[in-house]
Amino acid sequence: xxxxxxxxxxxxxxxxxxxxxxxxxxxxxxxxxxxxxxxxxxxxxxxxxxxxxxxxxxxxxxxxxxxxxxxxxxxxxxxxxxxxxxxxxxxxxxxxxxxxxxxxxxxxxxxxxxxxxxxxxxxxxxxxxxxxxxxxxxxxxxxxxxxxxxxxxxxxxxxxxxxxxxxxxxxxxxxxxxxxxxxxxxxxxxxxxxxxxxxxxxxxxxxxxxxxxxxxxxxxxxxxxxxxxxxxxxxxxxxxxxxxxxxxx
Amino acid sequence: xxxxxxxxxxxxxxxxxxxxxxxxxxxxxxxxxxxxxxxxxxxxxxxxxxxxxxxxxxxxxxxxxxxxxxxxxxxxxxxxxxxxxxxxxxxxxxxxxxxxxxxxxxxxxxxxxxxxxxxxxxxxxxxxxxxxxxxxxxxxxxxxxxxxxxxxxxxxxxxxxxxxxxxxxxxxxxxxxxxxxxxxxxxxxxxxxxxxxxxxxxxxxxxxxxxxxxxxxxxxxxxxxxxxxxxxxxxxxxxxxxxxxxxxxxxx
Numbered sequence: 001x002x003x004x005x006x007x008x009x010x011x012x013x014x015x016x017x018x019x020x021x022x023x024x025x026x027x028x029x030x031x032x033x034x035x036x037x038x039x040x041x042x043x044x045x046x047x048x049x050x051x052x053x054x055x056x057x058x059x060x061x062x063x064x065x066x067x068x069x070x071x072x073x074x075x076x077x078x079x080x081x082x083x084x085x086x087x088x089x090x091x092x093x094x095x096x097x098x099x100x101x102x103x104x105x106x107x108x109x110x111x112x113x114x115x116x117x118x119x120x121x122x123x124x125x126x127x128x129x130x131x132x133x134x135x136x137x138x139x140x141x142x143x144x145x146x147x148x149x150x151x152x153x154x155x156x157x158x159x160x161x162x163x164x165x166x167x168x169x170x171x172x173x174x175x176x177x178x179x180x181x182x183x184x185x186x187x188x189x190x191x192x193x194x195x196x197x198x199x200x201x202x203x204x205x206x207x208x209x210x211x212x213x214x215x216x217x218x219x220x221x222x223x224x225x226x227x228x229x230x231x232x233x234x235x236x237x238x239x240x241x242x243x244x245x246x247x248x249x
Numbered sequence: 250x251x252x253x254x255x256x257x258x259x260x261x262x263x264x265x266x267x268x269x270x271x272x273x274x275x276x277x278x279x280x281x282x283x284x285x286x287x288x289x290x291x292x293x294x295x296x297x298x299x300x301x302x303x304x305x306x307x308x309x310x311x312x313x314x315x316x317x318x319x320x321x322x323x324x325x326x327x328x329x330x331x332x333x334x335x336x337x338x339x340x341x342x343x344x345x346x347x348x349x350x351x352x353x354x355x356x357x358x359x360x361x362x363x364x365x366x367x368x369x370x371x372x373x374x375x376x377x378x379x380x381x382x383x384x385x386x387x388x389x390x391x392x393x394x395x396x397x398x399x400x401x402x403x404x405x406x407x408x409x410x411x412x413x414x415x416x417x418x419x420x421x422x423x424x425x426x427x428x429x430x431x432x433x434x435x436x437x438x439x440x441x442x443x444x445x446x447x448x449x450x451x452x453x454x455x456x457x458x459x460x461x462x463x464x465x466x467x468x469x470x471x472x473x474x475x476x477x478x479x480x481x482x483x484x485x486x487x488x489x490x491x492x493x494x495x496x497x498x499x500x501x
Contacts, residue, residue: 055403057402074402075402076403077403077404081399087400089397090497090498091419091494091495096414100401100404101404129497130497131496131500
């Protein structure tokens with residue numbers, strides 16, 4: 001499959017009181033078109049910085065992020081970012097949020113908004129304001145707002161970590177169901193190894209700061225996956241060991 | 250139910266205050282300080298001959314003009330200063346110096362510029378209410394959460410849409426707060442402005458009652474009416490907080 005995203009020798013640091021802090025050091029990897037790549041790493045290793053660079057919100061000190069071979073210079077709707085804290089506009093209704101990213105002169109925008117509200121199970125809530133929705137519904141609204149503009153790439157930065165365990169699992173299944181319908185290239189940052197195994201084609205384990213890729217795991221288990229299966233559990237133990245957590249159970 | 254209990258206790262306290270006032274006037278045999286009874290009688294007298302309504306009407310007209318002009322200037326200016334960094338660093342120091350100057354200090358200059366009359370009073374009200382509204386609007390823009398601005402940038406929408414669907418609604422709760430503060434000071438200042446030399450308004454009514462035969466019953470009546478109308482105006486501004494588009498701010 002053709003290469004969709006190329007992270008080309010990206011380097012990033014921040015000035016601090018104690019001098020320059022290297023966060024990302026010469027990072028190189030590629031993501032194929034339609035691939036689902038999960039990135040896990042110890043907390044504070046620069047995962048979110050990396051995601052902000054990939055999504056175009058932050059410029060690297062050197063190196064480049066290339067999408068379809070073109071360096072990415074800023075955010076655009078080819079790739080939409082979904083974060084842990086969420087960013088559904090509280091002053092717009094569900095419908096208005098879904099319409100937000102669609103051009104005003106697009107003929108079927110109302111139809112599209114309705115279709116995607118239904119896709120994430122928000123049919124009947126189109127005229128509700130976000131503060132009238134539950135946490136899970138809010139997440140669905142955010143996913144629908146991202147998908148309705150037909151982005152080629154989804155950047156997900158711990159998208160489900162603010163939800164309870166049950167809702168998180170439910171949202172993972174929803175995401176897989178939607179991705180089976182329409183193919184997107186997905187980059188997922190997570191601290192939840194099981195979530196990564198459940199969703200991703202490939203898992204990159206990052207090292208502590210200054211971060212680089214410590215190891216890559218191909219998941220290779222056909223969907224639908226059972227995280228409790230022996231092969232998934234073996235993979236989980238391997239990844240956790242890589243993260244410095246040796247499990248005896 | 251809770252609201253009812255709260256207003257009950259307020260009524261009891263107010264009744265105690267009125268009773269204390271009444272008894273004090275009786276026991277001290279004051280000739281000049283009015284009792285609640287004479288205040289009510291004086292108010293009814295003014296209401297009957299119609300002059301009370303004229304005074305209230307003139308004061309409200311001046312507040313509406315001065316405050317209205319201030320809103321028209323402050324909100325666009327505040328939004329502009331909030332969005333454009335250069336505008337903020339240029340204008341903010343100037344407003345920070347002008348803001349703490351009491352509107353009363355502007356009286357000589359407003360008389361010099363606008364003469365003694367309506368325009369002068371309206372100018373004072375404008376000056377008093379414009380700065381808090383500019384500041385509050387600018388703060389509103391500056392405190393828009395970054396995650397919303399980022400999301401808006403992510404969808405690269407045209408500037409007009411970005412402004413109307415993100416910046417303006419995100420700032421609206423702060424704009425309303427600014428308008429409440431602005432209207433409060435506008436009402437505060439109208440009375441002071443009318444005490445100068447105008448021939449109408451509640452401020453004039455108070456000064457006139459004292460000058461024309463020490464009618465302290467009308468002085469106190471004027472004060473109480475000013476307080477009640479102030480409360481009413483704030484209540485009207487609070488209705489804006491019930492608009493659907495700003496409910497998110499107060500919902501939790």
